Amino acid sequence: MKKIVLTLLLLCPALVWAQNVKPFVIPELQKWQGGKGEFLMTSSSAITYDNRALKDVAEQFAADVKEMFAVTVVVREGKPKTGDFALALNKKSTGNREAYTINIGRNVSVAANEPMGAYWATRTLLQIMEQSANRAIPCGAVEDYPAYPLRGFMLDVGRKFFTLDYLYDVVKMMSYYKMNTFQVHLNDNGFKEFFEGDWAKTPSGFRLESTTYPGLASKDGHYTKAAFRQFQLDALAYGVTVIPEIDAPAHTLAFSHYDPELGSVEYGADHLDLFNEKSYKFMDGLFKEYLEGENPVFVGDYVHIGTDEYSNRDKAVVEKFRYFTDRYIKYVESFGKKAALWGALTHAQGDTPVKVEDVLMGCWYNGYAEPRTMIELGYDVISVPDGMVYIVPVAGYYYDYLNTKHLYEEWTPAVIGKEVFEEGHPKIRGGMFAVWNDHAGNGITFQDVQHRLFPAIQTLALKMWDGKNVSVPYEEFDAKRLALSEAPDVNILALPKTKGEILNIAKPQPSVTPAIAEIGWDYKVDFDILLTEKPVFGTVLFESPATKLYVADRQDGKLAFERDGYTVRFPYSLPVGRKVHLTIEGTAKETKLVVDGKEVANLDIITPYKKSLERGGMTMKFVRTLIFPLTLSKEFRGEVTNLRVLTQE
Template sequence: MNLKRKFLLICGGMSSVILLPLALVSTNSTTNDGTENGANIALGKSTEQNDFENGTEFKGSKAVDGDFNTRWATNQSDPSNGAKTLIIDLRSEQKVSSFQLFLERDNITGFKLFASNQKENLDNDANKVFEWIESKQNLRRTIYYGNFTSIKENVRYVMLKVTNWSESGRTIKPNLKWKNISVKELELYTEPMDLQNNIYNVLEKIQDWRPTINADGNKITLPEGIDSSRIEIHADYEQIIDSKGNVFKPLTSKTVELLVIYTDKKGKKHKVKPASNLEVTGKFVQQENKNPKPKVAVEIAEWYSNSNENLKLNKDFKIFVKGKLDEKLNKMFNELKLDFKDIFNKEIEIKSFVDSDTTNGNIVFDLTENKIPGYDEETYEMIIDNDVTIKAANRIGAFWSTRTLLQMLKSSENFELPKGQMKDYPKFKKRGLSFDVGRKAVSMDILKAIVKEMSYYKMNELQVHLSDNLIFLEDYVSDKKEDKDIERSFDAYSGWRLESSKYKEVDGKKVYLHNEDYHYTIDEFKKFMNDSNDLSVNIVPELDFPAHALSITKIWKEFAVKKFGTNANGKRTLVDHIDITNPEAVKLIKEILDDYTNEGKIFDKNSRTTVHIGCDEFFDSPDAYYDFANEMFKYFIDKGIQVRLWGSFTHIRSASKHIKEEYKDKVEMNIWSLGWADPSAMYDEGYKLINTLDSPTYMVPNGTGSRGAYRDFLNNKNIYDHYEANIMGNSNIPSGSPQMLGGMYAIWGDSLLDVRATGVSEYDLFERFKDALPYFATKVWGVGSDGLDSTFEEYRDNVISKIGSAPNSNPSHKIKLEKNSSHYFSYDFKGSNDSEKLLDKKGKFGIMNLSSGMTTSNEEGISSLKVVDKTAKAATNIDLLGFNNRIKFVIKRQKVSDVQEEEVIFSADTPYGQLAIKARQKGSTKFGFSRELMDYTFDYELPYDKWVEIELVSEFDNAKKVAITKLFVNGKETGGKPVGTNGSRLIDKKTGEYKVEHTFTNSSSLFIPLQYIGDGKNTFKGYITNIEHSLNEADKNKFEKSVLENIDFSLKLLKNNNVTASDISIEGIDKDKIMSDIQLISKDDKKLVVKVTLSYKNDPNISIVKNKIIDLENKSDSVVEPLKPKNNKDNKKTKEEPNSTNKETPKDSSDKLLEKTNDDKNTSKIGTYIASAIAAVFGSIALVLGVLLFKNKNK
């Protein structure tokens, strides 16, 4: 054989290119002789070495133990100080004819082999059977094999004599400066090798192979002299080249990276990367002056256009479907309809195609074929010509096409699409997010919003981290470091978010595993999984064992590891570790899992769910850890369930325990730390890998706005410009390998709980997820061999800014104001009857519904809502207000019973904790609010028996992407930054006693809760009125609108039966200057609810809205016949007279409140009189001012 050839094979411990010399042996093998040539007669024999590394067990015996994870290693020295020798005693005289030598690094530049039946003078030239010296034509490598120059029949001793070496490897760890030698294995064989068919010679041929395509252009030409039945081809784009070497021409030329997997006669698989990538010539050549590739959320894999024209879809275009519609497809098209409606406020018709249908200007989905060559389940094709024709072999590909279609339409004008064709598909199978909901509760609504957003960007896997606890258990440990500290550590917060039937009776009470403060029920989580699957997103539940398991150990304390670990200077306890040396503890874990994985349960085999078991950061017994991992792998494999874990097999080492070979290729692994799991080693051992490397993909939100690994946000530019899922540190795993599954980024809650909480809300977390999503999604979907289509700045500013967020989803609780209105709602409690008093005068929320303990009131001449009982509760139908919306109300608080722990003004239903605005926060005397198991207070105490005007707004910081809630009292910002608490208390490190409560201010994001006035449990006592919304921005037309607001108009019915809006007459406005629009909102036998819009004829954009009630039982609200028309002069006089002659009109409630709150606004008595006078006559001069203003404007 040719020993001079250069080997370029894939392995561990690689440089950035990972083209390594014959380093393809699976380092996990324990009995691999690397040949098909018989037994290794050196295996397990006695050895003697002249040197081994001080302080280690790296003796010569490690070179003949059959374990490629061990090695014989020497101390550092220069070759001039003498050769390094290893002698193998075969224990009896035997025939020896050939060898194989495996090195850790390719730094040896010369060695010799000697064989004899005598140990003395073994390295005599007469005993030399092999010699190798590096030359320009014969470069260093990590594997050597060959036949001896002379066959020895009676050999007992064989010596390896390394004569020369360098401090650095040629390709393996070239930056490591360590002048020693390191031998993994030396194997000896009785018979000569068939060098031509030696496995490493075969692999050398494959790695030297430069792939080509046959003359027909449809098949790869495989290397000569190799059994093709033993070869599998794997491409980074299997949609172009499949595992049999079939070629499916792309639209335009594309470079494909190949990996060959060769199965030897013993069934062992060898992974080899050929010497070059393959350029696959496309069907067409794209001209620069033709329509360019459309820019959508993630880059389109293939595009070709020979046109400069656009297709303009019909005004009422239809979607035709060819093929049978099943339940999943019907859901997909319904989702498309809803999304289209949300984006464009238009309905689209979707119908099955018949031959008579005209498709021009319409959209056609061709779903007639479920197997199309060159298509995987995610592939779709879209041809835009006289119509849009979409083809896919699977529902998932069809669904991805709808995302592309929506994004193209959203970025276009007038529903025009560039003519051309695309074929689109991903590079990686798994593209996801790992989301920690164990440490901080996160509602199902936010999880659904995340899935919706992920699907919009073609991300297909959400890994939900369902259980965890405070990692910094040293926060509960005093300087004394005693048993009390271990016991106190159990007080740390933990979360188990999925309903479990597992419990333990403690003091006669059933204590369940799942959290009482918030957990998902089995039914709702199962529905969530199914609904997510409809959006082509798979849910991977993660339940963490045997560490991160405080939820278990605080209930079953008998199974906790009750000692200190080595982290945090030895002050972090291990009570969140399960003692897996105890068989009963492992049995408990299985029982917990059985609740989810047994037949018929939520994660059983038929659910096709991947289950993640954590299995990381375990700092107790390594032997027990490997036994546990093996047992867990068997548990899931036997049940037919895919298992996944966080890679930890590099950091956690055992001298005697290993993962069983038969499990490795059945396990999926998140690579999260280069130190905890070396990616190359894990790849070599056969695990399936998901790049979730902490740097750059770990986010630990804290509300500071920082960017980078373990910070508040990811560094999106770094992700977009540099991230590649298959590159982890110096490991470049072949992207086409079936083991290289894809990539994830992660959001961790280390700074969201207990004494580390920063106040970050679940929506703040959503913002951080969404912030990184487009850039990460682009890279894991794939950018092709031609690189990114846009720079980071172009993509951010010109693509994402247009495409925006997923449609039909509103986790930010954005509101839509009624046309012509600047107020979402307004309750002034004025009116002639209770219905009118409780009517929302500005919005769409109708009549407030009061419980007992609440009445309308006009005490002191002020229209208000009176609250007398803490069980009172009024339903407004408003729900929540998103950021930058201002709520204003006027309140007079009265004293409540001493036993009432808090005083709630407004509240809303919430999945967990409390969502409320409070006149008095619990545990305090001050004004505040609560949300998500956190309580906030302002440095302000609401007085008793005094009318006060309160304003609240949660202002969003666009840089930090959190909101700070602000309080205004009588027009002045008051109370400072709200301070949050979560019930956690810091300990005195000297005494170990709990002391001050933990506080935080980084985020006080609040969706203002207005579903109810009060909460029915601890409602405030007193009066409230003028509850009104406004946008948190200056209104430049405030004065002009106030003129309209003060017009005192009335409504009359022209008939009493079958009333429509046209049957309602408005009186009291100057119809020459003011326009009115009347809409009938609702009606019943007793009343009509009417919306009236008033605007100026000279400037219709300035308008106000008022809702009114017409009492059908009040005859004064109806007229028998329409009024006769009058001339303009008479009409004007008639409209103005009521206000101008009413000189003794009583003050209304707003006038009273102006007086009541006057002192707090520091208004002088003179100012009060002037203000009152203005209010009394304002109705008479309002229209005059308005008219003069618009005359001046028009000039």
């Protein structure tokens, strides 16, 4: 610390003992020594690097500065001048590979063991600048490093399809908050109890193109092999490793929909028949397709083989399950990869050996995999306790929104269910949380998921990076986090930078996108509208890349909106030849329509939407939220005037 203070005296000559307080960033900085004064980026500031390995980091930093602050910064190799950002690699790469230091004075000097650390340093600087009106960075010295090497998130794309554009945005958001592992759960299925108890009617998804098994990939949305491979490569540039997951031998209805002979008669069509050699031949072919060759579809070190929630009804099936698990650990390894899997070996205790060394296990429920036992066996584990970090949107079990206060104050990756380990346990690689879309077809959109995901990422990114080394009270954290964006070039929640009246346009022009393309919750949009002729069913009124608001929907001519494949209708049709004043108010729970001052509809969450007596009266709810699109469609025939957009103060 004496060395840090001496450095500050050299960099900030005006230093006195009244020091700058630690800047608020997420994750919290591990160490800070405050100086006096501030660094201001100017039009002549540059970003320099002393090693070609840092060129990409410098260029990404410059691109983000331009995106966030509309400032163009030159990038060059060489020594910095006063007012520059300087990126450097330490001469000796020792210690934590993600560690970095920042000294802020006449320059902003970043030093890191590896390029990854330098990249994380630029995330810190962007967050500091984002919270200042003049992009000021307080003078001081930072020493920062993660407590856990694996800081992850899992998204279930099997039950609900998410576009690659959204997955890219998730990567950018994770990266902005220094999370580095994104598990993509590629296949799964709904509960048959919501679909007349009929497996044939129950939706399932496998989201990756397969040429080995043409027709296996879901028609309602999947990724081509080339695009998914490129996505993984691009994610690495943001410091995020993608772990693709093919879940088997349970959660496999998509496979038995493809070939009914693969499904188990005894345990259900969503289980592979482990006593049928055809199941193994099928899985061999599927993994091989994505793992073979010099440039395999699955890019990273790890491939997740699933292995959760199979029956343990009798010894025979337990031994088959253990055989399956061991077989695919070794099969993945035969292609030069490492295997990750869900913990199930307490649930499936038996005699058949299962490989342990260099296998990564997600400990999600202690009844399925007792973490102390798994660690004693030798597994590397990820802390994914379902009772703490599982989001299942509007399902009525687990969490709709995570209890971020409890997690902030009580959880670190050393807490796995009721088991609490010492911080930094060498076999606990880190933590992860998950979004499961169990209730397939419940109206949830990617924006609804994002509303649940964003506060969780901000909170858990901090706890995975800092462990117990957190000094900011939760209430302060929860207030200050709102000043930070989702990520550079990411605003899925469509939130403006200011509150109150956002737009006031006397006469919107067709196909002209206003200052904002859409408005997120909580908002009020009102406007006058006159239909000059009877609209064709399916005529769009307002639109954005994600949403259409119909002046007359395709089915019966009602005012309606469509987003993420779902159409929601208001019980109202616009008159022809008479001007009316419409007000639409939206929150993350409901969408309200007011016509000429009278409330016509309040489209809240329908419950129950579907009911299952077989699952103890479980209900499926249906979500009818709207992030409002603001580009007037050229399809519309009539007049829209006096468009106002307001957000809650």
